[in-house]
Amino acid sequence: MSTTPQGTPQSTLRQRNVPGSSKKKNGSTEDLDSELDSLVKANKQATKKHSEWDYKVALTVITILAFISRFWGISHPNEVVFDEVHFGKFASFYLERTYFFDVHPPFGKLLFALMGWLVGYDGHFHFENIGDSYIANKVPYVAFRSMPALLGSLTVSVTFLIMWESGYSLPACIVAAGLVLLDNAHIGQTRLILLDATLVLAMACSLLCYIKFYKLRHEPFSRKWWKWLILTGFALSCDISTKYVGLFAFVTIGSAVVIDLWDLLDIKRPGGALDLKEFAYHFGARAVGLILIPFLFYLFWFQVHFAILTRSGPGDDFMTPEFQETLSDNVMLANSINIDYYDTITIRHKETKAYLHSHDARYPLRYDDGRVSSQGQQVTGYPYNDTNNYWQILPANDDHQMGRHVKNHELVRLRHLVTDTILLSHDVASPYYPTNQEFTTVSIADAYGSRSADTLFEIRIEHGKPNQEFKSVSSHFKLIHNPSKVAMWTHSKPLPEWGHKQQEINGNKQIAPSSNVWIVEDVPSVPADSPRRQRQERQVKTLPFLRKWFELQRSMFWHNSQLTSSHPYASLPYQWPFLLRGVSFWTQNETRQQIYFLGNPIGWWIASSLIAVYAGIVGADQVSLRRGIDALDHRFFFLAWATHYFPFFTMGRQLFLHHYLPAHLASCLIVGSLLEFVFNAEPSAEEPSYQDVKSGKKSAPGPRRHITARERFAGQSMVPAWIACAVILSLVFAGWYFFLPLTYGYPGLTVDQVLRRKWLGYDLHFAK
Structure with missing residues (x-):
């Protein structure tokens, strides 16, 4: 049997269009309404099935491309690059169980240590200098780099899923994920032994999990509702347990939760406002899922940190003598008199x-x-x-x-x-x-x-x-x-x-x-041979976990606040959206190769421009509401961008371009959502029934955009949206390809080739 493009049998359509075929019950118009409603439902089911297949195919292709772009040539260079001197070293300290100090929480570093342990590495190499050879020192550096590359690849997939779960059309999903897929900064930061791949993926997962939780708001306290609430909390915990800027994700989700809780007290909501007892249950559940559970996971990673690092090491000086007495082989304490x-x-x-x-x-x-x-x-x-x-x-x-x-x-x-x-x-x-x-x-x-x-x-x-x-x-x-x-x-x-x-x-x-x-x-x-200098056998002492944790927190926060000295590649927040400068990661004079950390200028400028367009949409809020766009739509994405960007203006510490990566991911989501808003692309399959539209009844608000059955019946054209998608990604692909040698570190560039890439005066090497 042949079918229409929507998947509805043609014979059924023809039968239902025979004049007089619907005039049952004395030709009542209710019969016609019933048949139209049945037709819409059948069409919706077929379209939804067809649409889901398209989404799955697109997700699969984008995920494969993400893995290729992150893993391609990951073994180059076979030398220590930029901040690999820090995070590679910390992984070695974990494997040697020697105590070290760092201003960042332990989760991201523990993942590197896990990878080293899985491949049987003993931690003998300490990543002392940029340019030290991995090959000569027999370091499984490809395994270490594979961890962030894996997480960075999954970030592209999660970006697509965020858009899909929010009800956006396929072009919108592809544009948002494509901007992350083809971004040189995301690629460059996830091919090296650095923490940002873990941070950005955790931030993206927190958005995805909260969206899935929000979509179940009409099924409170159900099993799925609890599952996605707890997973949101876990993602938030992984975020802040990697870097303290992960706190911004808490602000994003927390702001959305406050709005959601306020709506529960709205007497105009369907079913009326909740009574105080019901509201207390909702508030308590969110407090447990988004505050208590993340905090417990946060403590857990520190417990693992302390359990592994039992030997004296370079981090001893940052801790009190009482803390140092919990570490074996502490030379300083042994020599005290x-x-x-x-x-x-x-x-x-x-x-x-x-x-x-x-x-x-x-x-x-x-x-x-x-x-x-x-x-x-x-x-x-x-x-x-x-x-x-x-x-x-x-x-x-x-x-x-x-x-x-x-x-x-x-x-x-x-x-x-x-x-x-x-x-x-x-x-x-x-x-x-x-x-x-x-x-x-x-x-x-x-x-x-x-x-x-x-x-x-x-x-x-x-x-x-x-x-x-x-x-x-x-x-x-x-x-x-x-x-x-x-x-x-x-x-x-x-x-x-x-x-x-x-x-x-x-x-x-x-x-x-x-x-x-x-x-x-x-x-x-006191002479060296004095009895006062005789070393005594010292017993390793213990301290309560919370006391060790509080001491380490104080030291971490203080030293983090002291990172105020100037750095040749530091940048300011106002420079990030416009990609005014990058960071030199690595150079090799003989081959004229270099890795310069820089985003895709075309992609960043498109995203920044459309964020400005968003300001106009806020001014036309009533128009947005008439189009049926729910509050948890691109406004949620803008909230994520703002909370991950503007707080940096208040910081006095050193800041670099990589601090903008979480906000950049949110800006890519905004681009996808505005593409759909402007071109009115294909709506989701979750529209109200024909009877609801006819009676003027509104469906419950949700993260997906709703249209009438008549619009579905007419079958809006997706051609403009696909054209816009193709144009944007073509431009972004060109930018990615042009700056590819600076991201992957090869091939080496001539003076003329370097000069052509100094678009905004980027301080590239080998320009003369």
Whole structure:
């Protein structure tokens, strides 16, 4: 039997179009309505089946292309590239079980360690320098790179599924996924041992899972409803457990949830507003699925992190002595000794690693801003070991009793041995901080005479107990000036020439910050063969998980906030949507090959332009509503873009182009949705029945766009949408192909070829 293009048998159509064939029940028009309704339903089922097959074929093809584009030539270059020095190294530390410190949560790094473990790698290579050979060092780098390549390929598929689940036409789905598929930045970032593939996939999965959850809002607390709610929470957890910018996905989903909960209290909704008990159930379920469960998963990855890293390693310095005592083979703790009064010690700042130092030079009479100093002896921070770093620790009463241990909260004086002066702080402004006190030294006569009180300092051990013994290396402490209660502090900004470019030491009125912490690095007055230096067998201790977790969180957040130094390839958020600059990842002079991290300019400019078009659509909101577009449509995608982009304007840390990748994925979704909006492409198969349209009844709102049966019957043309799809992807493909050598690192380019790719002054290598 032949069929129509919609899949409905022609004989049925002909039979139903015979004049008078519908005049049953005395020619009632209800009979005609019933037959039309049956015809629409049959047509809908056939069209839906046909449409789903088209979607599946397109998804399969796009997924295959994604894998090809991400895995093609993944073994090149066979050298360490850019930030592979960090994340490859962390994978090796996991496999060696040696403790390390990083500002990012552990989930993404654990995936790399898992891949290394699966291929039998022992972690012997530590990725020290960009350009180190993987082949010579026998590193399974292709396996490591395959992990992000796999995740990056799946991101393209998830992008297609987001559009499909939201009810968009096939051209719209293909455009959105195609923009990600052919984007050089997404490809470049997912072919190397980097975290962004994990981050972007987790963000995309959170959007997909929430859309599927939202579509079940008329089946609350059903099994599927719970499944997609929990999966949304799991995806969010993976997002924030990879990088802390994953918090932006929580803001995206959280905003949509707040709107959804508000709608449940709307008395105009079908069935009326929920009572408070029912609303509490809805609120509680979302709180469990989107807050509690993600937080528990987040904690779980840290538990795995601590369980694996049981040996002392390069991350010890970032943790407290109590934490370090939970690690085996901790050399620093093994070498710590008790500090006695009259010992000579060297004191080092925990964060900047500068020694407490002094010398004969004086502070100038006036600083550049006109303020007057005390003209006292300079006390500075010095990065190298030197005899001017030697200080003798004296008791407050100078009783000359030798062999007595220094203890927590005791008052001491510090004598600078080379100049034979005593450390002092007083109510004089420091060189750089008018609100902070100057540190200087005074003569011994003044220290025990008129300036006696100003030379007293309290030893305050971090997390120390009363009468706890003060030790070298293991006792992290703050030196608190007794009369004024300021903490000795330093920072990395160097003093002018009069201060020999050394660090300023001053008194910080804010005692709590960890930047006030110092360590006694050594006790030079104790000989190497002294019984005090004998190593004792130390038992590995334990700490409660939450205490270790809180300590690591504090350290991670602080060090993350300190990433403010300039970087030659850093960029600002306003530059990202327009792709004004990229990042040089790798170069090879002999072959003139280079990897330059850069998005597809044509694709990015199209996406950024259509985001501007969206602003016009917001202004025509009533028109949008008349077209039957639900709130969880491209507005949801715009929300995802905005929450993943605008917060970066408030950050003071280093920022790079890769920070825009989650927002770029959301912008690709916006492009697909606006393509359908503009060209009114093929609607979904979830339209209301003929009887609903005839009676004016509205179907329940959802993420899919609805049209009337008459529109379906007429069969809207998809030609304009397909033409637009073809034009956009052709342009994007051309951009991808043109910049392909910079993404894949080969072939090498001539000077002329490099210059032709400097569209916006990109700082490419080998341009001359």
